[in-house]
Amino acid sequence: MALQSALITGGTGFLGSAIARALHEKHPDCKITVLDTKDPAAIRPLPDGVSFINADITSYEDVRSAIEPVKPQVIFHVAAMLGSVSERYGRKERDVMFKVNVTGTKNLLEAAKSMGVEAFVHTSSIAAVMDDMTTEYANVDERWPTTHSSLIYGESKAAAEDLVLNPSNNPLATCALRPSLMCGPGDEMLLPTLHACIAKGETPYVLGDGYKLWDFSYVTNVADAHVLAAENLISSQTAAGEAFFIQNNEPVTSRDFLLAVSAHFGHYPPFEIKIPLSLAWFAGLASEVSCWITGSTATFSRGVIRESCMAKYASGEKAKRILGFEPRVGIIDGVRLSCEDYARRIGVELAS
Template sequence: MSHLHVLLTGGTGFVGTAILKALDEYHPEYRVSVLDFISESRWARPNTAFDIQYYQADITNRHQVSEAIHACKPTIVIHTAGMVTKNNSRYRDPNPEIVFRINVEGTRNVLDAAKSSGATSFVYTSSVTIVTDDQDHDYPNVNETVPTGFALCTYGQSKLAAEKVVLAANSPEFATCALRPSTLMGPGDTNLVPTIQRCIAEFETPFIIGSGLNLYDFTYVGNVADAHVLAAENLTRPHADDRTAAGEAIFITNGQPVPFRSFCLAVWAEWGHAPPFEIHVPKRVAWTAGYLAEWWTWIRGTEATLCRGSVKDYCQTAYADISKSRRILGYEPRVGLPEGIKISCADLKRRMEENKLS
């Protein structure tokens, strides 16, 4: 559909930027607009074929969102905007009501405005954490039939609540779907790879928590962007019966689960670092060490790379079956895990160097 008009919320962010690049690659004929909360002057506008129309709005402000989306009048909304809890706040969020206001009520505001403005489709960026934030259990090769509602962390709880709102709105006239990416890396990553890289300076790399063999999913952000484009294509097909993604939640990963420890070793190797020795630390001992590390880093005024919650993450088996994404969307990860790690680390090195020079 050459006349397709895509509105991308959160288009200045990590996932949003990758989606803009994917849209530019696959569909330069589309009309693309961006809605975000930062002022346009602060946005490092990417070099694309699009003449991007920018709308500034706070998604928690229903009036601002409605005004912007009715002015835009998109065909489809890709909704990535939201709040991602990071570091220690991921495990013990001091302000869960803020996360829910942004991720749930903000999503509801965007969804309602999209419907009333005449949009016909809506792709929501959900998260695998709606399942895996139940950190007391393992989730090997999990698929979309697994029961949800057991997440222990605020982020996973909020993403599930928002996903339910989106999927409940699906109809023949307004097709919706939810994509559930796993833990992301890539250009612009401020969470995963930077946290693992900091372990070098904290002298934490020799310690293997638990078995070190637990399989985990990591996903390159460009692959997730591809999936969003495929979902948009699916939901905007002319005939409702062909919109096979409508009403569906779909896991998106690299399809290459690896031991958590192996991923960390690969990241450290990009900095020329290999642990000088290895010490296996039982999970219970590590949990106590995480508790002490939280106190020690609190006293120092720094952020703990090791904490009780991260110990659970490091030891959890959590990876998804992406058969459904392949079947419904035709999704296939283009960037493999080794290449994704190299790209992610090179980007982080560049940003670290820029910060030194600034």
Template sequence: MEQTRVLVTGGCGFLGTAIVSALLDTNRFAITALDINPPSLGSTTFTQSVRYVRANILDTSALQTVFNEARPAIVIHTVGVYPLSAKRYSMRKEEVEAVYQVNVEGTRNVIEASKACGAKGLVYTSSVTVVMDELDKDFRCVDERWPTGRATTSYGLSKTPSSSLQAQAESLVLRSNTPTFSTTALRSAPIFGPNDPACIPTIHSLIASHSTPFILGSATNLQDYVYIANVADAHVLAAANLLNSQTAAGEAIFITNGEPVTARDLCLAVWKEFGHVPSWETALPGTNGRESEKVGLLHR
């Protein structure tokens, strides 16, 4: 059977690499991986079964050239700027503009390039932050019916269809859904797994900063996380859906492990793998998200 052409933006990143691997496992797709930093010639890091192309999603001309050459039936768009640590909570103008430029305008460019080359649909990597980045609130039993638009961080705002902002990434994707161009947004929980560049390294860094004995609040708040392979599989299933039944078309879908844990329990589990167990513990009064980030114990 002829393989279906798929193009993965950010195909050499943490999530993009996992998606490419999951696509290869199906043996149903001819894959083009677009990235601003593709592997060098002769590299053994990535499979020879994938066509790797260097392109910047902010360069509309180069982007369209790649899409026209690849002629994907479906596009999986994972590229985004993800501020880490204290930068996540900064709303300084230059940082906000950098996030918006890639996450919003870059997404707009990918949508337009996808339509122009004749793609049938697009799967977008969104985030739970479109609902849950309102830092002074608890979110219990959240589902897709909850409203978006109240995020308070630069990253959450860039992913949110907020009425106070001009045009945001997830709403751009979902508004682009038509009978001839199907779109869906996968709202991933914080991702962890092999080669994790954010979640596990952030938790591990607390060992060196001697922060591990300190507990903020009651340490009973549950949070969802998701393993990298589960997110990758969700993208492959979504791509197949948009090419067939299209029941996910126009929908935003949360992706988690379905096993919420407390941040403290996750930290303890990660630290234990590195041979570290806090020799003592002390509880600090409950604080909000920004104050927690300053202490360095809460990774959202």
């Protein structure tokens, strides 16, 4: 079934713009509007004919005024606050994060229901389940509960999911997609962070056993999953009221992912030192203090250490069975393409 019109919040961002391109590729006649606070002309390319609305999702009036003239058949709600890398393991950003991620979602749902929108695809995150740092997540599935006592990002995404999947949204058909860590063209988080680790000479250090499996996703695969979800919600609706883990379904260790990125930039750790978890914790504390004194951002911290030593990967069976989702770009090609894009942006040559 062809999609007729769509509104993408956060549509000038990393994932939002990828969804716009995937939607245009598969449904070229679909009228696409992106809603954001950043002008797309200054950020990422969007398909020809895509309309842009500058609006703040934390304002219900902004949201209603944006949706009313567009009258979208489907809303892709991608806009969210991720928080700064240095604050991921802190609490300082909680209020503003909940305002964006939870209140913003509530505003969009209420406006969508009042204006006859048919489908609402919400971009959640694996963090809605996996941000509780007290346990590990090895091949978990959607039966695992969301977490409401974890890192603030995970708490906010869990709370937003509760709103999206609530049966009171009927007749609006909703679902939530939970992507894992993403890489790809335009990535401003994962590749820059790993490249900073390389630049700081932190790659030789292996924390704990160093080989816990993680999920990673190539951004165009996640965009494909969003389009499949929208198609389902306006046809069979077997995805309605459901959450889905979305990833490349090729779990690798965080260590191997870092080494793969390093190799593309011609860097190979000259040695390897395994640091016991207890000792690593103190090293992370020392790094945080050093960065606080110098005013730099800590890429090696106690939070990073705890998370690096946890398994964090999920089953993709449900997304395959209900949405028909299968990644088109494998993780090896995804890493290569991500590194090529980041190298172009920072003006360096990759290793041949």
